[in-house]
Amino acid sequence: MAHFIVSDDVERSRRFYTEVLGGRVVFSGPGGLTYVSLSNSWIIINVGGGPTDDKPTVTLATPEDPDRVSSFLNIRVKDIATVYAEWSARGAHFLTPPKQHQTEIRCYLRDPDGHLIEVGQTTDTTGDWAPEHWPSSAATGP
Template identity: 25%
Template sequence: MSLGISQVTIYVEDQQKAVDFWTDKVGCAITRDMPYGENRWIEVEPPGGGARLVIHKADPDWPTPPTDMPGHVLFEADDIVTTYEELRARGVEFTRSPEQESWGWSAVFEDPEGHRFHLGQR
């Protein structure tokens, strides 16, 4: 059997602000952007490929996700320190700089809405 992950959805209040962050600061490429009801269906792919992020408009009645804990999405880089420095230079805000843990390297960054994401090293 072959099984993989094709998409991970991120719920945001402002889709365009999220698109700008993921494309301009993180360097993702838009793979799909089309009308979806009153909003848009937007997919971006990270540099180097992999699972796409779906930038989905959050319903205002949904609870706000916690911002005091790391997210559940892990990005990997061949060289975490170089990637960290490049992302910071583009304006990506890190809540935790790269640190060597017993299980590997880890850093944490956040998007403009406060969602946190891990950055690890392959």
């Protein structure tokens, strides 16, 4: 699975996802289309645009109001304190430091276009949230 984000400046977003979050460019194509490998997923970055024949009423645009969100990237890490310190040193601006919640420690940041990103570390080492209980990377059908 990959996460597609619309960017007003694909090169700026590419730098953020590679230089700040540590991803790696795996494809760069016409019009700026860029795929960044980040952990076990891909971030697809491209400019917005108007409707197409297969999405005739849909316009792709960056968030108008970054405080109103309908989806966000969720990154799970083993050591949130280290990730917070490293990414902050590379220029990431978090909304708050990591906060302890019932079964996780988490914090949020935004990419240069305002897309929200959650970074979290599980604190439930025995339940379904423990990484060793997560499904394999092989997709299971419906």
